[in-house]
Amino acid sequence: MFSNKINRLFTTQLREWELAKVNYGQLEKVKTKKLDFGNFEVFVQFNPERIRSSAANVDTKSIEARPCFLCEKNRPPEQRGVLFGNNLTVLVNPFPIFTRHITIPSELHTDQRIRNNFNTMLSLAKALPQFTIFYNGPQCGASAPDHFHFQAGNSGFMPIEKDFRNGRLAQQLSENRGIEIWKWTRYLRGIITLKGYNMEKLAKAFDSIYDRFAEVQSDRPEPMLNILAGHSSSGWIIHIIPRKQHRPTQFFDGGNDQILLSPAAVDLGGVIITPREEDFTKITKEDVEDIFGQVCFKENELL
Ligand SMILES: [Zn+2]
Numbered sequence: 001m002f003s004n005k006i007n008r009l010f011t012t013q014l015r016e017w018e019l020a021k022v023n024y025g026q027l028e029k030v031k032t033k034k035l036d037f038g039n040f041e042v043f044v045q046f047n048p049e050r051i052r053s054s055a056a057n058v059d060t061k062s063i064e065a066r067p068c069f070l071c072e073k074n075r076p077p078e079q080r081g082v083l084f085g086n087n088l089t090v091l092v093n094p095f096p097i098f099t100r101h102i103t104i105p106s107e108l109h110t111d112q113r114i115r116n117n118f119n120t121m122l123s124l125a126k127a128l129p130q131f132t133i134f135y136n137g138p139q140c141g142a143s144a145p146d147h148f149h150f151q152a153g154n155s156g157f158m159p160i161e162k163d164f165r166n167g168r169l170a171q172q173l174s175e176n177r178g179i180e181i182w183k184w185t186r187y188l189r190g191i192i193t194l195k196g197y198n199m200e201k202l203a204k205a206f207d208s209i210y211d212r213f214a215e216v217q218s219d220r221p222e223p224m225l226n227i228l229a230g231h232s233s234s235g236w237i238i239h240i241i242p243r244k245q246h247r248p249t250q251f252f253d254g255g256n257d258q259i260l261l262s263p264a265a266v267d268l269g270g271v272i273i274t275p276r277e278e279d280f281t282k283i284t285k286e287d288v289e290d291i292f293g294q295v296c297f298k299e300n301e302l303l
Helices: 002-016 018-027 048-054 060-065 118-127 159-165 199-216 277-282 285-295
Strands: 031-036 041-046 081-084 088-092 101-105 131-136 149-154 170-176 179-184 192-196 225-232 235-242 271-274
Touching: 002 018, 002 081, 002 088, 031 277, 031 285, 041 159, 041 277, 118 131, 118 149, 118 199, 118 225, 118 235, 159 235, 179 199, 192 199, 199 235, 271 277
Parallel strands: 041 271
Antiparallel strands: 031 041, 081 088, 088 101, 101 149, 131 149, 131 225, 170 179, 179 192, 192 235, 225 235
16 A cells, blocks of 8 residues: 555655754654634744745746756765555655655656646545645745645644544535535635545536636636645545735744744644744734734635
8 A cells, every 4th residue: 555655655764864853853742832813723833944844945047056856866875765546755854844754756856836736636636535635826935936845744733634534614605517516604714625435526626616716816826725635435635725925924023023934734734844043932822813814815805
């Protein structure tokens, strides 16, 4: 089974690759705090190693000037990969948020785009049921917008997964030939959730959502979005989070007002990553609500 191959990859990489060994070891001591919103919780993780990602310059000029860390020729020699299909490689992410955190780049150095890769995301979710696969759009948290990739982390870590199941925050809007569409309320960030067993039909439902947002953001390379996908005996559950903004105003504020937070799929899945301790200490529920409001659509704007 493919899952077993990935388990073995972790075992050998954490034994043989010093950087990964140290960073996964540190993750056990990482500081977290819980913000209680009444109906749900959001966790904040102080993770200094994520500064590379959170503060990455992703403008075209900076991207072109740096060697791409997802291209095979630039990867650390100790980093091994496991092939998935004929174009993707599963790698242990050496700067983890999850106790099992993988990055899955394409073999080719080609732009981050979801349109023709959504089915692959579902295939990955099915092959790795113990993981939640996520996609960060080129202007929505991906630190390599020039190299197509997914990431994944062990399921059960992000609150959104259990928040979907608890029955109070997400409501089924419609069901069309086995594909359910769900919306969320009082969750402070607009999310469209798809659920079903049929990959083709899910892809069709995704395409129509994509097209709708592509029209609104026609000046962008693709509509801004983050996606989280998991698979279990009840089929696929896919959370689509359309975006309005790459980074909140707090990211650019000077001095004490600054919060170095660059929201991506994991943050919107309910685990906020702060690479600076001062931000970890000072961030409040009000800040999180404000930041979600800036970067996401409102719930009633989506459907
Ligand atoms: Zn590359």
